[in-house]
Amino acid sequence: MDAPVTVLSVFGTRPEAIKMAPLVKRLEQTPGIRSLVCVTAQHRQMLDSVLARFAIHPDYDLDLMRQGQTLTTITVGVLEGMEKVLTDCTPDLVLVHGDTSTSTAAALAAFYQQIPVGHVEAGLRSFDRYSPFPEEMNRLLTSRMAELHFAPTVRARDNLLREGICQGVHVVGNTVIDALQQMVHESYRFHSGELATLPLSQGRWIVMTAHRRENLGEHLQAICRGVLRLVEAHPDVHLVYPVHPNPAVRAVAEAVLGGHERVHLIAPVEVEDMHNLIKRCYMVMTDSGGLQEEAPALGKPIVVLRTETERPEVVEAGMALLAGVQEDDVASAGERLLTDAALYHRMAHAINPYGDGHSSEQIAQIILEWSRARRDMA
Numbered sequence: 427m428d429a430p431v432t433v434l435s436v437f438g439t440r441p442e443a444i445k446m447a448p449l450v451k452r453l454e455q456t457p458g459i460r461s462l463v464c465v466t467a468q469h470r471q472m473l474d475s476v477l478a479r480f481a482i483h484p485d486y487d488l489d490l491m492r493q494g495q496t497l498t499t500i501t502v503g504v505l506e507g508m509e510k511v512l513t514d515c516t517p518d519l520v521l522v523h524g525d526t527s528t529s530t531a532a533a534l535a536a537f538y539q540q541i542p543v544g545h546v547e548a549g550l551r552s553f554d555r556y557s558p559f560p561e562e563m564n565r566l567l568t569s570r571m572a573e574l575h576f577a578p579t580v581r582a583r584d585n586l587l588r589e590g591i592c593q594g595v596h597v598v599g600n601t602v603i604d605a606l607q608q609m610v611h612e613s614y615r616f617h618s619g620e621l622a623t624l625p626l627s628q629g630r631w632i633v634m635t636a637h638r639r640e641n642l643g644e645h646l647q648a649i650c651r652g653v654l655r656l657v658e659a660h661p662d663v664h665l666v667y668p669v670h671p672n673p674a675v676r677a678v679a680e681a682v683l684g685g686h687e688r689v690h691l692i693a694p695v696e697v698e699d700m701h702n703l704i705k706r707c708y709m710v711m712t713d714s715g716g717l718q719e720e721a722p723a724l725g726k727p728i729v730v731l732r733t734e735t736e737r738p739e740v741v742e743a744g745m746a747l748l749a750g751v752q753e754d755d756v757a758s759a760g761e762r763l764l765t766d767a768a769l770y771h772r773m774a775h776a777i778n779p780y781g782d783g784h785s786s787e788q789i790a791q792i793i794l795e796w797s798r799a800r801r802d803m804a
C-alpha cells in the first residue's frame with residue numbers, strides 16, 4: 427500500500443480558520459491523507475475561538491500576534507517560522523487560504539523548499555492592487571506560486587486562466603458553505619451572554635462589521651456616520667457591530683457609534699454565534715470578505731462598505747449593493763433596503779453562487795488524485 431500523502435494546512439487569521447476548518451476535518455477523515463496543521467497565530471484570540479469550536483489541535487503554532495504588528499513583521503515571522511516547520515515535517519503539499527499575509531508568506535516559504543502549494547479560495551480579483559490592501563497583491567503572488575488552485579466559482583477560475591494559470595485549476599465552491607451548514611439551526615441559543623440578552627425578535631436588526639486596512643481612518647468614520655443615520659431615522663432599527671480588536675477600528679467605532687441606545691458595539695463573537703446572528707438579522711452591512719459569502723447563503727441582503735469587490739458574483743446575482751465608503755452613499759444604500767420591500771424581497775431570495783457545502787470533500791479527492799498522478803510520474 428502507498429504511504430499516505432502528507433498535507434500541511436497553514437492558516438493564521440479568523441477568516442482563514444473558519445474556511446479551512448471544515449477542510450481540515452475532512453482531510454483528517456480521508457484515508458490516504460495524513461493531515462497536519464500549522465497556525466501562525468497572526469490573530470490570537472479570534473483564531474483560538476475557531477480552533478476550539480472545530481476541535482482542531484494544531485501540530486505547530488508560531489504564536490506570532492503582537493499588538494501593532496506590521497505587514498513586514500508578520501511576513502518575516504511567517505517566513506522564519508515556516509522554514510523550521512517545513513524542515514521538520516517535510517509535507518508533500520502545503521495548503522494555504524485566500525489572501526492574508528500568512529497565506530502568501532507560507533506559500534513563499536514552501537516554494538523556497540520546493541514543496542508544492544495548494545491555494546484554497548483561488549482566483550478572486552478586485553483588479554485594484556491597492557484595494558483591498560494588501561490582499562489583492564497577496565492573491566496574485568500566491569496564484570503564481572501554487573500548483574493546485576481551488577477556485578470557488580467559474581468566474582474565479584476564468585480570472586486564473588486569463589493570467590495564464592491553466593494547470594491544476596478546479597472549481598469547487600467555497601468551504602465557508604460547508605462551515606455554515608454545520609452551524610446554523612432554527613432553535614440555536616447564543617453562547618455569548620451579550621448576544622443572548624439582545625432583543626433580537628423586536629424590530630429590524632442590522633449586523634455590521636468593518637475592519638479593512640484601506641478603510642481605517644476617515645473612511646471608517648464616514649461609514650459609521652452613514653450607518654448611524656439609518657438607526658436615527660428608523661426607530662425600529664437596531665445595530666449590532668462585533669468590533670474587530672484592532673485598536674484603530676475600536677477607537678472609531680466607539681467615537682462615532684458609541685452611546686446610542688439602539689447601537690450595540692460588542693466584542694467579536696465566536697463563529698457559531700456569528701452565523702446564527704446573521705441568520706436572524708434583517709440585513710448585513712460589511713467590508714468583510716467572508717460575510718459577502720455567508721449573508722447570501724443565509725438569505726440576507728448585504729450592503730458592501732467598499733468601493734470594489736472581488737466577489738462580483740454576489741452583486742450580479744442581486745444579493746449585494748456596492749455602496750462605497752462615503753457617508754451619503756452608505757446611508758442611501760441602507761435606506762433603500764429599509765424602505766423598498768420589493769428590492770429587499772428580491773435580494774433575500776437570489777441564489778447563492780458559492781456551492782452546496784461539499785467543497786471540502788471535493789478538495790480532498792482532488793488532492794488524492796493529484797498525489798497518485800505525481801507518484802505515477804516519479
Ligand code: UD1
Pocket residue numbers: 439440441468469470471472473492493494495496497525526527528559560561637638639671672673
Ligand atoms: C488580517 C488580514 C485581512 C483579514 C483580517 C481578518 C492581512 C494583511 N490582513 O487583517 O486580510 O481580512 O485579518 O480579520 O493579512 N488583534 C487582536 N486579537 C486578535 C486579532 C487581531 O488583538 O485575535 C489586533 C491586534 O492588535 C493586531 C491587529 O488586530 O495587531 C491587526 O491584526 P492583523 O492581522 O495585522 O490585521 P487585520 O486587520 O486583522
Ligand code: UDP
Pocket residue numbers: 440441444635637668669693694695696697698700701713714715716717720
Ligand atoms: N466573524 C465571527 N465573529 C465576529 C465577526 C465575524 O466569527 O465577531 C466571522 C464571519 O462570520 C466570517 C469571518 O469571521 O466567517 C470574517 O472574518 P473577517 O471579517 O475578520 O475577515 P475577512 O472575511 O474580511 O477577511
